[in-house]
Amino acid sequence: MANNTKKIAVIGSGPMGLACAYQLLKNNHQVDVYEKDDRVGGMSACFDFDGLTIERYYHFICRTDTPLFDLLNELNISEKLCWQDTKMGFFYNGVLYKWGDPLHLLAFPKLGLISKLRYASHVFYTKSINNWDSLDKQNAIPWLTKWVGKKTYQMLWDYLFELKFYEHKDNISAAWIGTRIKRVALSRRNLFTENLGYLEGGSDTLLQTLEKQIKAKHGNVFFNAGIERMMTDNNRVQGVVVQGEKRFYDGVVSTMPLPYVPRVVPDLPVEIIDKINAIKNCGVVCVILKLRSPLTENFWLNVNDPEMEIPGLIEYTNLYSMPESIVYVPFYMPQTHPKHQQDNSSFINEVLGYLHRINPAFSKDWVLATQVSRYEFAQPICTPDFYDQLPPMQTPIRGFVMADTSYYYPEDRSISESVKVGNTLAHLMDHQVN
Numbered sequence: 001m002a003n004n005t006k007k008i009a010v011i012g013s014g015p016m017g018l019a020c021a022y023q024l025l026k027n028n029h030q031v032d033v034y035e036k037d038d039r040v041g042g043m044s045a046c047f048d049f050d051g052l053t054i055e056r057y058y059h060f061i062c063r064t065d066t067p068l069f070d071l072l073n074e075l076n077i078s079e080k081l082c083w084q085d086t087k088m089g090f091f092y093n094g095v096l097y098k099w100g101d102p103l104h105l106l107a108f109p110k111l112g113l114i115s116k117l118r119y120a121s122h123v124f125y126t127k128s129i130n131n132w133d134s135l136d137k138q139n140a141i142p143w144l145t146k147w148v149g150k151k152t153y154q155m156l157w158d159y160l161f162e163l164k165f166y167e168h169k170d171n172i173s174a175a176w177i178g179t180r181i182k183r184v185a186l187s188r189r190n191l192f193t194e195n196l197g198y199l200e201g202g203s204d205t206l207l208q209t210l211e212k213q214i215k216a217k218h219g220n221v222f223f224n225a226g227i228e229r230m231m232t233d234n235n236r237v238q239g240v241v242v243q244g245e246k247r248f249y250d251g252v253v254s255t256m257p258l259p260y261v262p263r264v265v266p267d268l269p270v271e272i273i274d275k276i277n278a279i280k281n282c283g284v285v286c287v288i289l290k291l292r293s294p295l296t297e298n299f300w301l302n303v304n305d306p307e308m309e310i311p312g313l314i315e316y317t318n319l320y321s322m323p324e325s326i327v328y329v330p331f332y333m334p335q336t337h338p339k340h341q342q343d344n345s346s347f348i349n350e351v352l353g354y355l356h357r358i359n360p361a362f363s364k365d366w367v368l369a370t371q372v373s374r375y376e377f378a379q380p381i382c383t384p385d386f387y388d389q390l391p392p393m394q395t396p397i398r399g400f401v402m403a404d405t406s407y408y409y410p411e412d413r414s415i416s417e418s419v420k421v422g423n424t425l426a427h428l429m430d431h432q433v434n
C-alpha cells in the first residue's frame with residue numbers, strides 16, 4: 001500500500017456508492033463495496049423482465065444532469081447517452097388531454113385564460129431561480145396556490161400531493177417542488193418540445209461500467225453482504241461486521257437509506273440519531289407492465305381522476321423505443337398506509353382495471369408480462385427548513401461519512417445527484433483519513 005492509502009468500506013452499491021468508490025480508488029485508496037442485494041444499483045438496479053433487461057423503476061435524464069454527463073465522459077460511455085423528444089399528457093376526469101407545452105395549455109378547456117397565464121408565469125419564474133434559500137423556508141401548497149390560484153392548484157397539484165405524500169401533504173418544502181419544476185422545464189429543445197435522455201442499455205450501462213472500473217482498480221464489490229454493524233473504538237471507525245465476521249477499515253462511507261443508519265451505527269451521538277429518525281420517507285410499490293401495443297403516445301401521463309388512485313403513469317417506451325410497450329405505475333405511500341400491506345397481485349389488478357379508462361381499446365390480452373418492484377425508503381419527505389434538518393454528512397465519528405437521497409435537497413432524486421453526492425462523500429473521506 002502507498003503511504004496515504006487507506007482501507008475504506010463503502011456501504012451500498014447504488015450509483016452513489018459506486019461513484020464514491022470509484023473516486024476513492026482514483027485517490028489511491030483500497031476500497032471494498034458491500035451490497036446487501038444480489039446486484040448493483042439500488043433504486044436504479046435492473047432485472048430480467050420476461051427476457052428484457054430493464055430497470056425496476058423508470059429513469060429519465062434531463063439536460064441539466066451535468067455531474068452524470070461528466071462521469072459518462074470520464075468513463076468513455078458518453079455515446080450511450082441518447083435524447084428523444086417526448087410528449088406529456090394529462091388524464092383529467094376521464095378525458096386524455098395533450099399537455100406540456102404552451103399550445104396545449106392554451107387549448108386545455110378546463111382553465112380560463114388568466115389561470116393559464118398565471119400557470120405559465122409560475123413555470124417561467126421557477127426556471128429562473130438559482131438560490132432556493134427563501135423557498136426552503138416555505139410550504140409548497142401556499143406557494144403554488146399564490147402563483148397559480150386555488151382552482152388551478154386543485155386541478156393540477158392537489159391530487160398529486162395527496163397520492164404522493166398522504167398525511168405529509170401539508171408539510172412539503174416549496175424549494176423541493178421548485179427544483180422538480182425547473183429540472184423538467186429546462187429539459188427542452190425549444191419552448192414547444194420536451195427533450196429527455198436515457199442510456200442505451202438503461203442505467204445498467206453506467207452501473208456495470210462503474211463496477212468494472214472498480215474491479216480494474218483492484219476494488220471489490222461484495223453482494224448479499226449487508227453490513228450488520230459498524231465497529232468504533234474511541235469515537236473512530238474500526239471496521240464493519242458482515243455475515244457475523246469482523247473486517248477492519250480506516251474509514252466507512254454509508255450510502256444506504258438513512259433510516260437504516262441508527263441500527264447499523266448505534267454509536268452515533270443521540271442528537272444525530274434523533275435527526276435521522278425525524279426525517280420521514282415514503283416507500284414505493286411500482287407496477288410494471290409489458291404490453292403488446294402502446295397505451296398512449298405520452299412518456300409521462302399525469303392523472304387526476306376520482307376513479308383512479310394513481311398520480312400518473314410512465315410509458316417508458318415512448319422515451320426509449322422497444323418492440324413492446326413498457327409502462328410503470330408507481331404507488332408512493334408511507335409504510336403506515338393500509339394499502340402498503342396489499343400483495344402484488346392486488347396492485348396489478350388495480351392498475352389493469354384503470355387502463356381501459358385511459359385507452360378504451362385496451363384489453364387484458366395486451367398484457368404480456370407483469371412485475372411489481374418495492375423499495376422501502378424511496379422518497380424522503382423534504383419538509384420546509386429541510387437544510388437545517390439534515391444531519392451532517394461528516395459525522396462526529398472519525399472516519400465515518402454518510403448520505404442518502406435526502407442530501408440531494410433541494411433537488412429531487414436522480415442518478416446525477418447520486419453521482420454528485422458520491423463525489424462529495426469521497427472528498428470528505430479523503431480529508432477524514434489523511
Ligand SMILES: Cc1cc2nc3c(=O)[nH]c(=O)nc-3n(C[C@H](O)[C@H](O)[C@H](O)COP(=O)(O)OP(=O)(O)OC[C@H]3O[C@@H](n4cnc5c(N)ncnc54)[C@H](O)[C@@H]3O)c2cc1C
Pocket residue numbers: 011012013014015016017034035036037040041042043044057058059060061225226227228255256257260264284286330375378404405413414415416418
Ligand atoms: C420510482 C423511482 C423513480 C425514479 N426516477 C428517476 C429518474 O427518472 N431519473 C433519475 O435520474 N433518477 C430517478 N430515480 C432516482 C434514482 O434511482 C436514485 O437517485 C438513485 O438510484 C439513488 O442511488 P443511491 O446510491 O443514492 O441509493 P440507493 O439506490 O438507495 O442505493 C443504496 C444501496 O444500499 C444498499 N444497502 C442498504 N442497506 C445496506 C446494508 N446494511 N449493507 C449493504 N448495503 C445496503 C441497498 O440495497 C442499495 O443498493 C428514481 C427512483 C425511484 C424509486
